[in-house]
Amino acid sequence: MDRKLTLISASAGFGKTTLVTEWIANCERPVAWLSLDEGDDNSIRFFTHLVAALQSIDENMGEGVVGLLNSPQMPSTESILTAFLNEISAISYKFVLVLDDYHVIDSKWIDDAFIFLLEHLPPQIHLVIATRENPRLPLGRLRAQGHLTELRATDLRFTSGEAAVFLNEMMGLSLSTEEITALETRTEGWITGLQLAALSMQGRNDTSAFIRAFTGDNRYILDYLVEEVLQRQPDHVRSFLVQTSILDRLHGPLCDVVTGQDDGNARLDALERGNFFVVSLDDRRQWYRYHHLFAEVLYAHLREDQPDQVVILHRRASMWYEQHGFEADAIRHGLAAKDFARTADLLELAWPEMRRNRQGVAVLGWMKALPDELVNCRPVLSVVYAWALLAGGELKDVEDRLKSAERWLEATTNQQPNALVGMIIINEEEFRGLQSTIAVYRAAHAQALGDVDATIKYARRVLELVHEDDHLRYGAAAGLLGLALWTSGYLEAAHRTFADGMASVRLSGAISDAIEGSLALANIRIAQGRLRSAIRSYEQGLRFAKEHGEPVPRGTANMYVGMSELYCEYNELDAATQHLLRSKEEGERTGFPPNQHRWRVAMARILEAKGDLEGALELLLEAEELYVSDFFPNVRPIGAVKTRVWLKQGRFVEALDWAREQGLSGQDELTYMREFEHITLARLFLARFTRDRSDRALHEAMRLLKRLLEAAEEGGRTGSSNEILVLQALSYYFQGDIPAALVPLDRVLTQAEPEGYVRIFLDEGQPMAELLEVAVKHGIAPNYAHQLLAAFGQKQDRTPSKQVLSEPLSEREHEVLRLLRTDLSGPDIARQLIVSLNTLRTHTKNIYSKLEVNNRRAAVRRAEELDLF
Secondary structure (H helix, E strand, O other), X not given: OOOOEEEEEOOOXXXXXXXXXXXXXXXXXXEEEEEOOHHHHOHHHHHHHHHHHHOOOOOOOOXXXXXXXXXXXXXXXXXXXXXXXXXXXXXXXXXXXXXXXXXHOOOXXXXXXXXXXXXXXXOOEEXXXXXXXXXXXXXXXXXXXXXXXXXOHHXXXXXXXXXXXXXXXXXXXXXXXXXXXXXXXXXXXXXXXXXXXXXXXXXXXXXXXXXXXXXXXXXXXXXXXXXXXXXXXXXXXXXXXXXXXXXOOEEHHHHHHHHOOOXXXXXXXXXXXXXXXXXXXXXXXXXXXXXXXXXXXXXXXXXXXXHHHHHHHXXXXXXXXXXXXXXXXXXXXXXXXXXHHHHHHHHHHHHHHHHHOOOHHHHHHXXXXXXXXXXXXXXXXXHHHHHHHHHOOOOOOHHHHHHHHHHHHHHHHOOOHHHHOOOOOOOHHHHHOHHHHHXXXXXXXXXXXXXXXHHHHHHHHHXXXXXXXXXHHHHHHHHHHHHHHHHHOOHHHHHHHHHHHHHHHHHOOOHHXXXXXXXXXXXXXXXXXXXXXXXXXXXXXXXXXXXXXOOOOOOHHHHHHHHHHHHHXXXXXXXXHHHHHHXXXXXXXXXXXXXXXXXXXXXXXXXXXXXXXXXXXHHHHHHHHHOOOOOOOOOOOHHHHXXXXXXXXXXXXXXXXXXXXXXXXXXXXXXXXXXXXXXXXXXXXXXXXXXXXXXXXXXXXXXXXXXXXXXXXXXXXXXXXXXXXXXXXXXXXXXXXXXXHHXXXXXXXXXXXXXXXXXXXXXXXXXXXXXXXXXXXXOOOHHHHHHHHHHHHHHXXXXXXXXXXXXXXXXXXXXXXXXXXXXOOHHHHHHHHOOOHHHHHHHHHHHHHHHOOOOHHHHHHHHHHOOOO
């Protein structure tokens, strides 16, 4: 129990579940038990079942997870598990969580979830996994760390002595030692084979002949023995077993409906007491399941002996589930019964709740199982299909499904009775709002395809159709319209429209969406060069979160990432770092970590500002792998950010390759979506000039910058124009034309001073410092220029070693050097600096090289001699 995980892994029928059941009865800890099935690949269903299992021990356990599942946007697996772990950590007692039949899961995200869980498992919980196959977990590492207890088939096989006790004492047989040995040899200690053999031999006089009659592998033995067992049962018992084999879960009243009998509870109880391959799923003995192999063989008998009954039995199960509020089970059995019309009714009625719970993947599978001719005459169901396709990322057929629904709406609007023959409407409320719903999905579909014009067209259509009181539809449409305007570069209109949409969304109760909206509003303000307004947007998002209370809504941690980016521009690097740390802590506490790729981009920016270009590059590479596209326009591609770091490192070839891969040239038509990339291309031209003194490259840079400035100023994108003006000033500086350089410098200082820009100047290095000194002499923004020069001076003061070393230490290397002087281990230093161990080793190697030493102690001694501390 002091280890994290107990793993019981063996093929079917070795008694894994029975063993765990016996063990937990004596472990003196509360136990939560979750029996997994194929349907648990769905994230909503999995976490819902997990919470239900936990609440069997404590009805309040998992409330935070439930809050996340009910949030407007489906949180990440890591978010939910973090919330789960935080709740477990607050519990005062220890308990066990059992995951039975883990092998039925074929989902990488569940495997990743449990890897995360095991890495952060608090001492309150012990995890037990029973499976037929090795789970895709880091078992080798867990073994090496002493966190794993394993039981395999060799541990579970019955010895001859155990077989004798079971067969003669437990099952009431009188077998000889030779007969027991023969059975144990034939079954290889496989308890299922022994159990079925015992059931088959009860009441027989020819046990020796029976034992000689079967040979072969487990599958053959199972088929043979199940047949033997079934033939020996009374008709009503055999009928019950075969007919209920269609059910994943057995419940007395459900079994009564399916079989037409009235003794379901008693029958299940008798089967359990008689060791008849049923497993209890709850403490109250209300729900059971058959052993999977046993159920498979029973179902094979049903299909072979009573094929006409299969559909009837599934229909009965579906109707029972429907009456008792189990919509998903009702739909699943309805499809198995080929009861398509009734199942379509169920789907149409259940859709609003399934849409709220984001069950799009499950719904898509069900929709594909329905005949097209049935879906096409149901306008609401056609829209359900379109929604499920969007949710599943299958964009190709979305428009066809929307058109199918639209044809019925047009016939209704035009009052064409003949055209409406065959139309079926079950959900009247959804049908009444179908026109605006179709327009919303068309706008979302267009946005997913990158079709800005169509997004604007359909979003405006929704706004014409719905009243402002329809907060969710109105807010969604206004939000999509704002995003399209942002993508097009119409920033002020985008901000106004998107803010209007988010106000409606907030009124609808979707607080998480409103908080995430603050992120978009701040990004628009940053593009406009209005940094202080951007900070107010982030602060507003945090106010929304505070007013909402617990549980903290999704998106809250992202507000701190945005604040960090702004404080980095202000050159308040410690504050910027603290905001990122606060973001991470807040995300871990609430189960909603910040956007993973954006967090890394922000941290990379801080490392770059500190001179740690390798560390920045490593984070950017991670960010590229983690990037997930969303509805926000990707106006600062990570590839372009990475290229700028390459240029600072002098890696001109890699930067040039990037420009070629993107198909960029100085003659391109300029758009807002590629503005950041084209400014990066201008930097590449300038880098070529400073390296090769290529006049052509300089002229290309200046022509491109002139065109970029005109476009940015026309679009009110002051954030871009500030950077362009800085580069124009440097272009003239590189030519030696200082008077010409002061013209754009004057303009950018005038624009940047009220908003507090700093890094935009500092990042350009010594040439910009020299230009600022000239600006002071000419009386250009003297106070602001003095402040910037002071920031340059502070940066230089932190690297005094450049006067005594042939190659100075970077700021990051100074930080590493100071920590090398402490007693911290390498991994501890890496954690404190928030870098990987490999990055730390690179810094250490560079320090040793510059100090001309070969170990840590010598490095510290040499640094003390040079007064580097």
